[in-house]
Amino acid sequence: MSASTKVLLALVAVAAFGVGWVVNSASIESEFDTSTMLKAELLEVDRSGPDSEPKIVPVQDKLEKLTLVNFWASWCAPCREEMPMFETMYRQHTASGFQVIGIAIDSPEKTRAMLDSMDISYPILYAEKTGMQIMESVGNPNGLLPYSLVLDERGAVLEQKVGTVHAEDVNAWLETYL
Amino acid sequence: MSTPIPFSSMSVFNMTLYKIDSSRPSKSKLIAISLLLNLLLVSMATQAQFWAKKDRPLLPEDEAFAVTATVSDAGVLSIDWSIADDYYMYRDQFAVETASPDVSIGPLSFPQGVIEDDPEFGSVEVYFFNAALTAQIGGRGAVELLVKGQGCNKPVGVCYPPIARTIAVELPAGLTALAADELEPSAEQTAEVATEQSKTFLGFMISAFFAGILLSFTPCVLPMIPILAGIIAGQESPSRWRSGWLAICYVAGTVVTYIAAGAVAGATGAQLQAWFQNVWVIGAICALLILLALSLFGLFRLELPSSIQTRLNAAGSGTKSASISSFTLGLISALVVGACVSPVLILALGTAITQGDPVLGAAIMGSMATGMGLLLILFGLGAGWLLPRAGAWMEHVQIVFGFMVLGVAIYLLAAFPAVPVLLLWAALLLCSGFYLWSLATTVIKPLASSLLKTAAAGLLIWGGMALVGGASKGDDILQPLSAVGFAAKGGTNEAKLVFNKTTKLAQVESQLEQAKLARQPVMLDFYAEWCLDCKRMHRTTFKSASVQAALSDWRLIEVDVTQTSADSEAVKQFFDVFGPPATLFFSASGQEQKQLRQYGYINEANFLSLLGQVKR
Numbered sequence: 001m002s003a004s005t006k007v008l009l010a011l012v013a014v015a016a017f018g019v020g021w022v023v024n025s026a027s028i029e030s031e032f033d034t035s036t037m038l039k040a041e042l043l044e045v046d047r048s049g050p051d052s053e054p055k056i057v058p059v060q061d062k063l064e065k066l067t068l069v070n071f072w073a074s075w076c077a078p079c080r081e082e083m084p085m086f087e088t089m090y091r092q093h094t095a096s097g098f099q100v101i102g103i104a105i106d107s108p109e110k111t112r113a114m115l116d117s118m119d120i121s122y123p124i125l126y127a128e129k130t131g132m133q134i135m136e137s138v139g140n141p142n143g144l145l146p147y148s149l150v151l152d153e154r155g156a157v158l159e160q161k162v163g164t165v166h167a168e169d170v171n172a173w174l175e176t177y178l
Numbered sequence: 179m180s181t182p183i184p185f186s187s188m189s190v191f192n193m194t195l196y197k198i199d200s201s202r203p204s205k206s207k208l209i210a211i212s213l214l215l216n217l218l219l220v221s222m223a224t225q226a227q228f229w230a231k232k233d234r235p236l237l238p239e240d241e242a243f244a245v246t247a248t249v250s251d252a253g254v255l256s257i258d259w260s261i262a263d264d265y266y267m268y269r270d271q272f273a274v275e276t277a278s279p280d281v282s283i284g285p286l287s288f289p290q291g292v293i294e295d296d297p298e299f300g301s302v303e304v305y306f307f308n309a310a311l312t313a314q315i316g317g318r319g320a321v322e323l324l325v326k327g328q329g330c331n332k333p334v335g336v337c338y339p340p341i342a343r344t345i346a347v348e349l350p351a352g353l354t355a356l357a358a359d360e361l362e363p364s365a366e367q368t369a370e371v372a373t374e375q376s377k378t379f380l381g382f383m384i385s386a387f388f389a390g391i392l393l394s395f396t397p398c399v400l401p402m403i404p405i406l407a408g409i410i411a412g413q414e415s416p417s418r419w420r421s422g423w424l425a426i427c428y429v430a431g432t433v434v435t436y437i438a439a440g441a442v443a444g445a446t447g448a449q450l451q452a453w454f455q456n457v458w459v460i461g462a463i464c465a466l467l468i469l470l471a472l473s474l475f476g477l478f479r480l481e482l483p484s485s486i487q488t489r490l491n492a493a494g495s496g497t498k499s500a501s502i503s504s505f506t507l508g509l510i511s512a513l514v515v516g517a518c519v520s521p522v523l524i525l526a527l528g529t530a531i532t533q534g535d536p537v538l539g540a541a542i543m544g545s546m547a548t549g550m551g552l553l554l555i556l557f558g559l560g561a562g563w564l565l566p567r568a569g570a571w572m573e574h575v576q577i578v579f580g581f582m583v584l585g586v587a588i589y590l591l592a593a594f595p596a597v598p599v600l601l602l603w604a605a606l607l608l609c610s611g612f613y614l615w616s617l618a619t620t621v622i623k624p625l626a627s628s629l630l631k632t633a634a635a636g637l638l639i640w641g642g643m644a645l646v647g648g649a650s651k652g653d654d655i656l657q658p659l660s661a662v663g664f665a666a667k668g669g670t671n672e673a674k675l676v677f678n679k680t681t682k683l684a685q686v687e688s689q690l691e692q693a694k695l696a697r698q699p700v701m702l703d704f705y706a707e708w709c710l711d712c713k714r715m716h717r718t719t720f721k722s723a724s725v726q727a728a729l730s731d732w733r734l735i736e737v738d739v740t741q742t743s744a745d746s747e748a749v750k751q752f753f754d755v756f757g758p759p760a761t762l763f764f765s766a767s768g769q770e771q772k773q774l775r776q777y778g779y780i781n782e783a784n785f786l787s788l789l790g791q792v793k794r
Binding site: 041042056073075078081082130132142144145162164 | 238330331336337338339340767769793
């Protein structure tokens with residue numbers, strides 16, 4: 001095999017992988033129309049003060065440069081395991097535009113004690129039962145939890161993950177996108 | 179071209195390698211193209227698989243967690259969960275329920291599970307592979323069970339939403355309903371919750387007591403004072419303690435009635451308020467009220483039948499008879515007051531029903547009745563030295579109270595559309611107006627006389643307006659001329675609110691979903707044919723033009739719970755409502771504004787202010 005053939009082969013391989021990547025990521029993106037989720041108006045309870053008023057906010061108002069949206073519920077043990085890690089990451093990188101939004105398929109009453117014990121400071125929005133429909137619209141029809149999405153500043157999906165997110169995952173995302 | 183471009187990736191590699199080895203440079207371009215195309219295909223296929231894999235290893239919910247239920251001839255219900263490899267289920271989330279009232283299911287017994295450490299909740303017990311649960315079951319026939327559970331996939335660290343599956347089982351013949359002790363959870367479980375319950379138990383009693391005190395200042399309870407005064411005045415120069423004792427007997431009577439009602443409500447979960455708002459019961463109570471009013475007007479004295487009185491007198495001292503007739507009047511008056519204060523009663527009974535505890539039900543109702551009776555007991559203690567001096571004016575007070583009792587009767591009768599309510603009000607107002615006027619002319623003190631005359635004139639004018647309104651088919655005593663005004667303005671312009679009526683939870687949910695999509699606020703109300711206040715709201719509040727205008731862009735959902743069924747119970751349970759009348763408000767974004775939730779009648783002004791508070 002001549003040298004030029006080797007180079008040609010290598011180039012072909014790289015090009016093929018590239019084309020495959022683009023085709024696939026395009027098809028992934030087209031699956032998710034995040035507008036339902038972004039426009040959803042959810043209850044936000046400010047847990048910093050004892051008597052602050054709950055308010056209704058659309059999810060898109062919470063977007064930053066890079067946003068991790070994490071769906072969770074109090075009955076989901078893996079969700080509880082990953083949330084303190086999100087909190088650590090959030091505190092470290094919030095200054096450079098990293099946001100975490102926890103969307104609870106749950107009620108404020110049921111989750112209050114749990115959130116307080118974890119000292120979560122990133123925004124938590126309450127979707128209760130409508131959370132299942134929101135998840136369905138962003139690629140999680142079975143309502144599995146935890147479910148996480150990484151969004152860019154316009155709300156387009158960069159990454160998705162069903163199941164526990166690990167610190168390495170978040171670090172990789174921060175490195176790639178931020 | 180001797181080499182066709184193959185599409186199967188395996189053969190491509192063999193072929194191309196062979197071609198390369200054969201080292202024929204003239205064909206290198208062709209090779210490159212075929213390589214490119216094939217690598218592209220392979221690359222796409224593997225990447226597609228890679229992406230698809232993210233979802234594929236997770237099984238659908240019913241494959242990950244399968245469940246069967248069987249009942250043995252001995253009445254043991256077995257629920258077998260088969261759990262796929264890598265999946266597990268939580269012990270705490272297992273449950274089995276049934277909607278049929280004739281079937282009772284004992285507490286579940288669990289096999290030994292695996293202890294998993296949860297960073298937040300400490301250790302939790304979980305099951306891998308399978309979980310065989312058993313419980314005692316009693317009843318007969320075909321039964322639908324609602325089997326609940328919740329589980330997760332261990333390696334991926336992902337949980338499935340709580341599962342609720344309906345399974346039909348056939349109960350073998352000869353099973354009897356479970357005895358009460360079989361339904362109780364085991365002793366250790368009970369001990370855990372006992373301390374917490376005693377706290378809320380006391381809390382319920384205290385709040386019921388204060389609710390009772392507040393109620394004693396309503397026109398529903400005040401007419402009871404002259405009844406009691408009548409009993410006390412019937413005694414020959416009673417001592418303060420004697421009249422206090424009679425008041426206590428009277429209040430004890432009301433307390434006993436309410437305790438019985440609370441215990442029945444707690445034990446059966448039956449909608450007792452339905453009884454308080456049943457046509458015949460209201461009819462009977464109104465008849466009783468009219469009798470009461472007539473006795474207050476001095477036509478006769480309310481007493482036990484003389485045959486019973488003489489027997490009591492023969493059996494013992496005469497004083498006993500007064501105590502017992504006071505107690506009996508208390509028993510009956512409780513029903514009258516109950517019909518009058520039904521919204522509050524519904525709240526108290528509803529708490530008893532949701533707690534499902536007869537002792538708590540009895541305690542709540544007993545405390546409320548005691549609270550209501552406090553004023554009466556104080557009155558009794560005071561009456562001992564107040565009444566002898568009261569003399570003549572007490573008679574007039576009794577007559578005024580008699581008019582009030584008739585007013586309560588008319589208020590209750592307003593439940594029936596056939597009753598010309600406004601005409602009855604007109605008659606009552608005019609009679610009491612004339613009475614006060616004639617009374618005013620006999621009073622010597624000029625100030626008292628003119629005060630009475632003003633009041634009488636007010637009543638006469640109000641009565642006259644009610645008469646005019648009644649003649650033109652109005653029905654709101656607070657706005658007697660509203661029907662007249664309408665006729666003048668727009669003829670037969672009867673604007674009506676459009677309610678989406680339903681009895682099923684699924685329909686309510688889809689209505690709410692639609693409203694949310696349309697960003698419409700929602701008013702959801704619970705209605706029943708036997709619900710007095712629901713009908714009153716439809717006749718008054720919902721007829722008001724300003725309410726109709728304010729609700730014009732709202733979605734209105736009405737849940738009809740006239741018939742108690744699995745459907746109606748499901749809706750009530752879902753919204754945590756114990757019965758009508760209940761009015762719930764949802765913001766345009768579909769959130770229930772729980773702080774605005776109302777039980778009982780809401781008048782126009784309050785209703786409009788509630789609407790104003792709902793977030794858009």
